[in-house]
Amino acid sequence: xxxxxxxxxxxxxxxxxxxxxxxxxxxxxxxxxxxxxxxxxxxxxxxxxxxxxxxxxxxxxxxxxxxxxxxxxxxxxxxxxxxxxxxxxxxxxxxxxxxxxxxxxxxxxxxxxxxxxxxxxxxxxxxxxxxxxxxxxxxxxxxxxxxxxxxxxxxxxxxxxxxxxxxxxxxxxxxxxxxxxxxxxxxxxxxxxxxxxxxxxxxxxxxxxxxxxxxxxxxxxxxxxxxxxxxxxxxxxxxxxxxxxxxxxxxxxxxxxxxxxxxxxxxxxxxxxxxxxxxxxxxxxxxxxxxxxxxxxxxxxxxxxxxxxxxxxxxxxxxxxxxxxxxxxxxxxxxxxxxxxxxxxxxxxxxxxxxxxxxxxxxxxxxxxxxxxxxxxxxxxxxxxxxxxxxxxxxxxxxxxxxxxxxxxxxxxxxxxxxxxxxxxxxxxxxxxxxxxxxxxxxxxxxxxx
Numbered sequence: 001x002x003x004x005x006x007x008x009x010x011x012x013x014x015x016x017x018x019x020x021x022x023x024x025x026x027x028x029x030x031x032x033x034x035x036x037x038x039x040x041x042x043x044x045x046x047x048x049x050x051x052x053x054x055x056x057x058x059x060x061x062x063x064x065x066x067x068x069x070x071x072x073x074x075x076x077x078x079x080x081x082x083x084x085x086x087x088x089x090x091x092x093x094x095x096x097x098x099x100x101x102x103x104x105x106x107x108x109x110x111x112x113x114x115x116x117x118x119x120x121x122x123x124x125x126x127x128x129x130x131x132x133x134x135x136x137x138x139x140x141x142x143x144x145x146x147x148x149x150x151x152x153x154x155x156x157x158x159x160x161x162x163x164x165x166x167x168x169x170x171x172x173x174x175x176x177x178x179x180x181x182x183x184x185x186x187x188x189x190x191x192x193x194x195x196x197x198x199x200x201x202x203x204x205x206x207x208x209x210x211x212x213x214x215x216x217x218x219x220x221x222x223x224x225x226x227x228x229x230x231x232x233x234x235x236x237x238x239x240x241x242x243x244x245x246x247x248x249x250x251x252x253x254x255x256x257x258x259x260x261x262x263x264x265x266x267x268x269x270x271x272x273x274x275x276x277x278x279x280x281x282x283x284x285x286x287x288x289x290x291x292x293x294x295x296x297x298x299x300x301x302x303x304x305x306x307x308x309x310x311x312x313x314x315x316x317x318x319x320x321x322x323x324x325x326x327x328x329x330x331x332x333x334x335x336x337x338x339x340x341x342x343x344x345x346x347x348x349x350x351x352x353x354x355x356x357x358x359x360x361x362x363x364x365x366x367x368x369x370x371x372x373x374x375x376x377x378x379x380x381x382x383x384x385x386x387x388x389x390x391x392x393x394x395x396x397x398x399x400x401x402x403x404x405x406x407x408x409x410x411x412x413x414x415x416x417x418x419x420x421x422x423x424x425x426x427x428x429x430x431x432x433x434x435x436x437x438x439x440x441x442x443x444x445x446x447x448x449x450x
Contacts, residue, residue: 036382039064039101041089041113044072044230046127047104050154051076053375054102054125060379064096071208072230087210089113098122100150100382106233107240109216111136112447114394118143118151119449125378127154128249129241130394130401135438137405138425139450141398152378152390153397157350158253159374165366166336166345166353170258170301174364175340175355177303181255182318182337183311185247185349192243193288193314194235197280199224217441235285241408242286243313248404251336251349253392255309256400259301263422264294264403269410272314276414289314292407303341311407326356409436 038060040051044067055062066086067073077085086092089109093101093116100123103113111131117124118140130153131137144151157163170178202222205211211223218238226232234240255261271287292311298304310318317331325337325344334349343360347353355361374391381388392400410418412433419429427433441447 035059035061036099036379037061037063037097039066039092039096039098040076040104041066041092041101042104042127043067043076044069045104046154047102048076050102050104050125050127050375053373054379055080057376057379059383063098064092066092068210068213069208069230071206088213090116093117093120093122100124103127104154106214107245108132108218108238111140111450112217112441112445114140115143115447115449118147118149121147121149123150123378123382124394125152125154125375126394128397128401129245129404130397131405132241133437133439134402134405134409134425136450137398137401141395143449144394144398150378150381150388150390151394151397152374152381153249153392153394153401154374155249155253155392155397155400156374157250158257159372159377159391161369161371162347162350162352163254164369164372166254166338166347167258168367169345169353169355170255170338173301173340174343174361175338175345176342178255178259178301178307178338178340179303180307180339181309182322182339183248183251183255183309183335184317184331185243185251185313185334186315186317187247187333192232192235192240192246194227194232194285195281195288196236196285197278198284199227215442217439217445217447219442237284237286241405242411244286244290244292244311244407244411245404247313247334247349248311248407249400251334252309252311252403253400254347255336255338256403259296259307260299261296261307261403262399264296264406264420265306266295266417266419267406267410268293268417269407269414271411271414282412286408287314287411289316290407290411291316292410294403294407326354327358409433412436 036059038054043051043065054060062080062083064084065076066089068087101117102125103110104127107129110126114124114126131140203225205223214229228236234246235242270291272289275281275287290313294309296307298306318337325339326346332348336347338345344356345353355364377390380386381390413430416430418427418433421428425437
């Protein structure tokens with residue numbers, strides 16, 4: 001990247017942070033006389049949900065589908081028998097004339113597929129986190145800005161009324177200027193936390209799985225039944241971004257959006273000491289628990305010149321003494337605690353926000369919002385509705401993803417504060433951390449622009 005100072009970098013990013021997708025002059029939407037020709041890449045898990053939601057739109061035709069696992073693809077094939085099936089996404093994007101695509105693969109393939117699709121002029125809906133690496137996030141955000149194509153990251157809850165109420169209460173200073181934010185996720189999901197280290201044996205690759213295509217950009221390793229594909233990949237560093245990359249993208253979005261945050265100044269992590277003491281596990285997996293502190297430049301909505309956001313998971317919650325801010329109540333399994341000068345807001349994940357002290361805010365009523373659907377919004381934007389805007393376009397999503405990925409790097413250096421130079425895209429005081437900012441793709445899987 002060209003050398004620019006932090007002030008210039010943030011100034012150039014200000015419109016991105018608003019979450020608006022701006023269409024360039026001369027841009028044309030899909031022809032109104034026909035349906036949007038859409039392709040689905042990744043059909044299992046969230047891929048099936050993404051397919052189902054997008055296919056339900058009356059103005060969408062699913063013309064192509066893709067998955068490296070033919071067995072997992074059968075369910076979707078039966079629902080859209082007219083759609084052409086591929087095992088290799090590169091062949092699909094090369095051969096099909098489409099308007100849009102959704103990318104619902106493991107994290108390590110998000111950027112490669114998304115960049116290729118954007119470069120070919122396709123609108124893209126991509127699951128979160130937007131990318132596996134910080135460098136990828138920057139490049140995808142820049143490409144989306146350059147093309148003006150309609151984009152949406154799969155933080156589906158961000159469009160829900162409950163999330164928007166939380167954003168509005170912060171922006172309207174209902175609890176005053178914000179002093180600090182705590183966020184956590186402690187739902188049981190052991191498949192996201194493999195203990196490691198990597199198995200030493202290998203198993204025959206099933207006939208229905210294209211293992212080379214599943215590995216894609218990641219370093220080569222042998223197939224092992226039930227260890228990587230289809231369920232456990234998120235807990236392995238080569239493929240996923242751990243618990244923070246999964247749930248952090250959802251739970252951290254509300255305060256990030258509401259406060260108008262940009263890029264952190266620094267990040268620091270505490271982690272499971274057993275994981276930290278095992279070099280093999282540290283190279284391959286993620287900790288069983290982590291507490292990550294982000295320090296951000298303040299905004300006009302914060303009480304000070306900087307503001308701290310603290311993330312925790314694996315059974316870790318905000319300090320118990322902080323329960324005084326929620327009238328002594330119990331912490332929800334997943335949520336956000338926003339501390340203001342005049343009160344506190346507790347946002348239960350998937351639930352509505354609550355203001356504390358209850359008695360003080362008893363008369364406060366939430367703003368009325370028109371219900372929105374994240375998927376419908378994406379399709380409608382392609383049709384030119386709502387000014388072509390989406391709730392989580394890639395220029396915005398790239399910044400929120402960068403925040404999350406800084407945390408996944410910090411956990412590799414437990415107890416050390418990592419200072420981040422946003423303009424130069426590098427850590428200034430722990431140079432070893434810069435090795436995790438950008439990957440080298442496996443030979444044969446390189447993508448122009450990444």
